[in-house]
Amino acid sequence: MNPTGSLAEVQIRDVKEAVKGLGQRLHAADVSSESDIDAAFAALSQSKVGALVIGTDPVFALYRGQIIALAARHKIPAIFNVREYCEVGGLMSYGASLTDMWRQAAIYVSRILKGQKPADLPVLQPTKFELVINLKTAKALGLTVPAALLARADEVIE
Numbered sequence: 001m002n003p004t005g006s007l008a009e010v011q012i013r014d015v016k017e018a019v020k021g022l023g024q025r026l027h028a029a030d031v032s033s034e035s036d037i038d039a040a041f042a043a044l045s046q047s048k049v050g051a052l053v054i055g056t057d058p059v060f061a062l063y064r065g066q067i068i069a070l071a072a073r074h075k076i077p078a079i080f081n082v083r084e085y086c087e088v089g090g091l092m093s094y095g096a097s098l099t100d101m102w103r104q105a106a107i108y109v110s111r112i113l114k115g116q117k118p119a120d121l122p123v124l125q126p127t128k129f130e131l132v133i134n135l136k137t138a139k140a141l142g143l144t145v146p147a148a149l150l151a152r153a154d155e156v157i158e
Helices: 008-022 034-046 058-062 064-073 098-113 135-140 147-152
Strands: 078-080 092-096 129-134 155-157
Touching: 034 064, 058 064, 064 078, 092 098, 129 135, 129 147, 135 155
Parallel strands: 078 092, 129 155
Antiparallel strands: 092 129
């Protein structure tokens, strides 16, 4: 996670809660710049983590190629928040559809241009979430993805 990011506190709290519920241990790695990424992966690999959850932060999107390459090199399965990571080699993503969110934003712009006041428009939250699995990456990591999970995926990249 990026400790300087605006969502860091909420994300780490949620991940800690999920990990506790699964009876697992959490190894957090702070990354706020490109130079932190190699060190974070070295530490995670040395700790023999079983999987990696990448936080939601622009720094991770900016360096996604480096992150995906290091996850592959260190053989660490990683899950991301948007499908774009899987499209360039990430293992799995689950999160709000950026395409759907941009569509909603365009509808808002249209309503404003037609004269509606922004303050009168309702606050919307994402309603479409996507699960994307990259089977090529799973195979490279030596993972077998359960058929039940593949059946639930919105997209399987082969």
